[in-house]
Amino acid sequence: MVGGGGRENALAWALARSSGVERVWVTPGNGGTADLAGCSQLSIAETDGDGLLAVCRAEAIDLVVVGPEAPLAAGLADRLRAAGVPVFGPGADGARLEASKHWAKELMREAGVATAGYWPASSAAEALAVLEAQGRPLVVKADGLAAGKGVTVAETVEEARSAIEAIFAGQGGTAADAALVLEERTHGPEVSVFALCDGERLVLLPPAQDHKRIGEGDTGPNTGGMGAYAPAPLLDSAGLEEVRRQVLEPTLAAMRARGIDYRGVIYAGLMLTPNGPSVIEFNCRFGDPECETLMPLLGPELAQVLLACANGRLDTAPPLTIQPGCSACVIVAAAGYPGPVRSGDLITCPLLPGENLQPFHAGTRRDGDGSCRSSGGRVLAMVAQAGDFDTAFERAYAALQEVHFAGMSYRRDIGHQVRSR
Numbered sequence: 001m002v003g004g005g006g007r008e009n010a011l012a013w014a015l016a017r018s019s020g021v022e023r024v025w026v027t028p029g030n031g032g033t034a035d036l037a038g039c040s041q042l043s044i045a046e047t048d049g050d051g052l053l054a055v056c057r058a059e060a061i062d063l064v065v066v067g068p069e070a071p072l073a074a075g076l077a078d079r080l081r082a083a084g085v086p087v088f089g090p091g092a093d094g095a096r097l098e099a100s101k102h103w104a105k106e107l108m109r110e111a112g113v114a115t116a117g118y119w120p121a122s123s124a125a126e127a128l129a130v131l132e133a134q135g136r137p138l139v140v141k142a143d144g145l146a147a148g149k150g151v152t153v154a155e156t157v158e159e160a161r162s163a164i165e166a167i168f169a170g171q172g173g174t175a176a177d178a179a180l181v182l183e184e185r186t187h188g189p190e191v192s193v194f195a196l197c198d199g200e201r202l203v204l205l206p207p208a209q210d211h212k213r214i215g216e217g218d219t220g221p222n223t224g225g226m227g228a229y230a231p232a233p234l235l236d237s238a239g240l241e242e243v244r245r246q247v248l249e250p251t252l253a254a255m256r257a258r259g260i261d262y263r264g265v266i267y268a269g270l271m272l273t274p275n276g277p278s279v280i281e282f283n284c285r286f287g288d289p290e291c292e293t294l295m296p297l298l299g300p301e302l303a304q305v306l307l308a309c310a311n312g313r314l315d316t317a318p319p320l321t322i323q324p325g326c327s328a329c330v331i332v333a334a335a336g337y338p339g340p341v342r343s344g345d346l347i348t349c350p351l352l353p354g355e356n357l358q359p360f361h362a363g364t365r366r367d368g369d370g371s372c373r374s375s376g377g378r379v380l381a382m383v384a385q386a387g388d389f390d391t392a393f394e395r396a397y398a399a400l401q402e403v404h405f406a407g408m409s410y411r412r413d414i415g416h417q418v419r420s421r
């Protein structure tokens with residue numbers, strides 16, 4: 001398991017519980033991954049292909065799962081696959097789905113997938129001319145990986161103009177670095193859908209609802225995600241099938257037509273418009289905190305399913321069982337998030353992951369003396385399951401009473417759409 005956030009902590013936990021798994025090596029992990037039953041921690045950086053390959057050989061690793069987008073976009077999966085190691089995660093070619101908004105938009109157009117109208121631009125002048133001609137606020141998106149910070153949903157033309165200028169001012173000046181996409185603004189509730197792909201076939205996970213804003217009532221700046229729940233009732237099984245047929249299958253087929261053998265997750269960030277689901281963005285990895293929310297709902301076949309994806313043979317995998325019930329996730333953030341945060345605060349969290357409650361670590365680290373300290377913006381993901389959302393959220397919020405560190409904060413209204421109390 002490559003990565004060190006809450007997503008990777010949850011994946012490592014789920015893989016270690018899967019049938020047929022002897023041991024999960026997590027690198028670089030975080031303050032929680034060493035405590036997970038069946039897991040061991042390494043300290044190899046997620047972009048260190050040589051170091052990872054050496055461990056794969058020394059430990060006879062059967063499957064590498066890559067969590068974050070950056071090593072995928074940098075070609076880590078290609079490197080390991082070329083050396084014969086099965087990898088769940090696309091190569092650099094497929095990771096362009098997330099790493100280039102313009103490329104993803106063109107692929108969607110080619111595949112006939114619904115998405116907002118767009119105009120690519122490689123200079124400020126070009127972008128400003130489009131804005132001028134349209135005469136209304138457009139959504140401004142930096143083309144490359146921006147860790148969730150590259151998008152401005154402008155309310156006014158002036159705000160869109162400032163966002164365009166900021167993108168070009170902040171870049172080194174080369175056109176490729178500074179490319180952006182202007183988009184038509186669409187409206188509707190958002191939902192995240194994840195497909196596990198083997199290059200040709202795919203398996204869908206239950207839809208999840210993220211809460212991107214820092215503040216209660218969905219206000220304030222965007223974050224990586226402050227909480228989530230699944231299955232999101234916004235998309236029932238018929239809606240999910242529509243997404244499979246109209247979005248995911250055509251996207252995977254269009255990649256195949258370009259010679260891309262996509263073995264990993266396609267994460268579709270969708271907006272449910274009056275005209276049907278429209279793709280806001282694709283990512284080449286699991287969402288965080290959607291992953292933490294979903295993992296406890298997945299059956300013990302997970303490791304076999306991911307291995308089958310890595311081998312291009314999803315047809316040979318057992319069906320992935322999905323537990324009935326509701327999963328709730330509340331993120332605990334450090335003081336200052338989503339701006340610059342203070343690190344190093346001592347954390348007390350006496351809970352260990354078990355049935356129906358998983359306190360997954362995110363930005364945490366261990367000191368030499370074994371104490372756990374904050375080391376990032378999103379520090380913990382408290383995840384709980386129950387037969388209904390009210391009980392699941394009550395369980396997560398009750399467990400948060402046992403977590404303490406200076407400056408910690410969390411939203412009390414996660415899941416407001418599905419809670420009655």
Ligand code: AMP
Nearest residue numbers: 116139148151153183184185186280281
């Ligand atoms: P991203 O950083 O790509 O996840 O985008 C951040 C957020 O911007 C999305 O979750 C949407 O809420 C919003 N957004 C992106 N594109 C559009 C669009 N075309 N119309 C309306 N909102 C958008």
Ligand code: GLY
Nearest residue numbers: 224225287288289
């Ligand atoms: N939770 C949104 C993301 O992972 O991009």
